[in-house]
Amino acid sequence: MxxxxxxxxxxxxxxxxxxxxxxxxxxxxxxxxxxxxxxxxxxxxxxxxxxxxxxxxxxxxxxxxxxxxxxxxxxxxxxxxxxxxxxxxxxxxxxxxxxxxxxxxxxxxxxxxxxxxxxxxxxxxxxxxxxxxxxxxxxxxxxxxxxxxxxxxxxxxxxxxxxxxxxxxxxxxxxxxxxxxxxxxxxxxxxxxxxxxxPKLGKEDGRLDWAEPAAALDRRVRAMTPWPGAFTALGGEVLRVLSAEPAEGLAGRAPGTVLDEGLLVACGGGTALRLTRVQKAGRAAMEAGAFLRGHAVPAGTVLG
Missing domain, CATH: 3.40.50.170 (Formyl transferase, N-terminal domain)
Structure with missing residues (x-):
């Protein structure tokens, strides 16, 4: 034809x-x-x-x-x-x-x-x-x-x-x-x-709202891969979240609070999301363990 x-x-x-x-x-x-x-x-x-x-x-x-x-x-x-x-x-x-x-x-x-x-x-x-x-x-x-x-x-x-x-x-x-x-x-x-x-996606569609349950945030991370990319704020800088997985939460902690030394983050409904691969602007993507060896993110840090 x-x-x-x-x-x-x-x-x-x-x-x-x-x-x-x-x-x-x-x-x-x-x-x-x-x-x-x-x-x-x-x-x-x-x-x-x-x-x-x-x-x-x-x-x-x-x-x-x-x-x-x-x-x-x-x-x-x-x-x-x-x-x-x-x-x-x-x-x-x-x-x-x-x-x-x-x-x-x-x-x-x-x-x-x-x-x-x-x-x-x-x-x-x-x-x-x-x-x-x-x-x-x-x-x-x-x-x-x-x-x-x-x-x-x-x-x-x-x-x-x-x-x-x-x-x-x-x-x-x-x-x-x-x-x-x-x-x-x-x-x-x-x-x-x-x-x-x-509808057509924009960069803001990748922003993680920690008040949502972990399952919804996990889907957002996977849905926004590779573009526009899921992200949150860490110390005033953008932290891209390349992969994550739902995990056991800690009831009573404010959404967005880091719960341990391994990037486990409190989410809505008493759930939690563990960030497993991340990237700061202008830096290489890293597994969470490698990232934490060069960037201290202690428990109690609030992401937003």
């Missing part, structure tokens, strides 16, 4: 590679424009852009498409059978949604209608969902509301991070979109009940 591919982050790259390997003609790749990155803040292409260049595919990086008539015309001129959209980052207007013969197929990282929106993987881990998955849908003008073609579930392990789920779903999405294009399964409207939303 003659396709356009629209995606930006690393999550999208396996699908692009799978489409090319399967023999589909990728007429154009659309990706977010290069942005400053790294210490030198050099303009850097996103992962999909880089992969497309490696494969010799033409790339377009418009900053906007919603009201750009020239972009609509250029897209229609590609004479596509379909477009495959995976975490592109721009809202497609009706003229672009309707231009391909088969429409625009989206690889969404949840079991729709649960976790529509920008951060479905993190939302599933944060909520403690027992499973998540991939939905292939035909896009409409709503927010992840289009009819479904395929769905496949995968369990979320009790100690999994968003990073681990991300990698598994990325490969699953690549496999399922090939099936959708080959089999052209019938469309199924999304159920009217059970819709939930996963």
């Amino acid at each position: 003659r396709l356009a591919f629209m995606g930006s982050p690393a999550f999208s790259v396996p699908a692009l590679r799978a489409l090319v390997a399967a023999g589909h003609e990728v007429a154009c790749v659309y990706a977010q424009p290069p942005r400053p990155a790294g210490r030198g803040q050099r303009e850097t292409p996103c992962p999909v852009h880089q992969a497309a260049v490696e494969m010799g595919l033409p790339v377009r990086t418009p900053a906007r498409v919603r009201r750009e008539a020239a972009e609509h015309e250029a897209f229609a001129a590609l004479l596509l059978d379909a477009a495959v959209v995976v975490a592109y980052g721009l809202i497609l207007p009706r003229p672009m949604l309707e231009a391909p013969r088969m429409g625009c197929l989206n690889i969404h990282a949840s079991l729709l209608p649960r976790w529509r929106g920008a951060a479905p993987i993190q939302a599933a881990v944060l909520a403690g969902d027992a499973e998540t998955g991939i939905t292939i849908m035909r896009m409409d003008e709503g927010l992840d509301t289009g009819p479904m073609l395929l769905r496949e579930a995968t369990p979320v392990g009790p100690r999994e991070t968003a990073a681990g789920v991300h990698d598994r779903l990325s490969e699953m999405g690549a496999r399922l979109v090939l099936r959708a294009l080959a089999e052209r399964p019938p469309e199924t409207p999304q159920p009217a009940e059970g819709a939930t939303y996963a």
Whole structure:
């Protein structure tokens, strides 16, 4: 088939590679424009852009498409059978949604209608969902509301991070979109009940509120790995919490109080969370024991 591919982050790259390997003609790749990155803040292409260049595919990086008539015309001129959209980052207007013969197929990282929106993987881990998955849908003008073609579930392990789920779903999405294009399964409207939303994350979503129970904070640490990253304050500095696990608490201690010499922290409801891997700004990540050998954090210290 003659396709356009629209995606930006690393999550999208396996699908692009799978489409090319399967023999589909990728007429154009659309990706977010290069942005400053790294210490030198050099303009850097996103992962999909880089992969497309490696494969010799033409790339377009418009900053906007919603009201750009020239972009609509250029897209229609590609004479596509379909477009495959995976975490592109721009809202497609009706003229672009309707231009391909088969429409625009989206690889969404949840079991729709649960976790529509920008951060479905993190939302599933944060909520403690027992499973998540991939939905292939035909896009409409709503927010992840289009009819479904395929769905496949995968369990979320009790100690999994968003990073681990991300990698598994990325490969699953690549496999399922090939099936959708080959089999052209019938469309199924999304159920009217059970819709939930996963808004775009910001850095503050990683802040640990010690008044919450340890189980909820453990999920937040795992959900925010690797980005935006869970954090707390230690002595006026930011302390990133890279991994942690619930532990036996000590009733009556104020949330955020360090309870022992091993970074066991009091949480809400008489629970506690042991920090097992941490990182201070500008320093290397360390296991808790190594960190404590160079940074004294005595019992009674209050994190916030």
